[in-house]
Amino acid sequence: MQELKQRLFDYITKSSSVSFVELSRIEGFKGDFEMKGPEGYNVLLWTDMSEQACYAMLELLKEKKIEMLPTSFFVYLCDGCTLDIPLFKGRKTKALRWQPVVFNVVKKRA
Numbered sequence: 001m002q003e004l005k006q007r008l009f010d011y012i013t014k015s016s017s018v019s020f021v022e023l024s025r026i027e028g029f030k031g032d033f034e035m036k037g038p039e040g041y042n043v044l045l046w047t048d049m050s051e052q053a054c055y056a057m058l059e060l061l062k063e064k065k066i067e068m069l070p071t072s073f074f075v076y077l078c079d080g081c082t083l084d085i086p087l088f089k090g091r092k093t094k095a096l097r098w099q100p101v102v103f104n105v106v107k108k109r110a
Contacts, residue, residue, distance in 0.1 A: 004028045005056035009105075012066055017102040019071070020046040021079035029053045043088050043099045057103075064106050071102040 007026050012018045023029055031050030035057065037043030045068075049057075060066045076082045088097035 001052040001056055004050075004052050005059060008053070008056055009060055009065060012060075012103050013105050016104055017069075017071065017075070018104070019075055019079050019100070019102050020049075021076055021081045023053075023057075023103075024048065024081075037088070037099055041088070041092050042094065042096050044083065044085065044096055045099060045101055047083065066103050067106050068101045068103055071100045073100055075102060076100050 004026070007028070008023060011023065011026060015022070028050060030048055031053065033049045033051050033054050034047040035045040035049060035054055037045055057066075061068060073082065073087060082100075083098040085096055085098045088099040
């Protein structure tokens with residue numbers, strides 16, 4: 001997993017506002033897992049991820065090496081892939097909703 005984690009971090013470092021679509025092109029990213037948002041909101045962030053990719057992304061977020069920010073549906077449309085479920089509107093809901101997100105490297109403050 002450490003190798004995949006480093007590849008993901010390197011890719012995010014070289015770009016800005018990286019979507020899950022872009023990350024899915026990295027070897028070892030695709031699989032049968034999914035990432036969800038905060039508990040209780042029924043929010044899906046992305047699907048078709050490997051278990052290692054999920055853990056690697058969560059570790060990078062926990063270590064504050066990367067940040068996850070909400071983005072527009074159109075970012076994913078331009079990247080060539082969207083999820084076929086309704087978009088998250090910022091409220092708790094019983095039905096599963098998708099929140100498009102992008103990732104950036106956390107800049108160290110002086």
